């Protein structure tokens with residue numbers, strides 16, 4: 636039995652936006668909500684607060700950064 640009408644490709648619409656900080660593509664709910672990835676949000680919060688920088692090093696944050704997770 637042939638089902639010729641069933642050839643339609645599924646097309647997904649995925650919400651995405653660009654990270655305000657690094658310009659990377661954000662696909663996660665978190666990214667869409669904050670317009671920044673986890674790591675960039677953490678850095679942003681750090682930069683916009685007056686807590687001392689020794690608490691979290693940027694190297695720790697950067698090591699987790701990938702093209703998708705930012």
Ligand SMILES: [Zn+2]
Nearest residue numbers: 654657675705
């Ligand atoms: Zn980013």
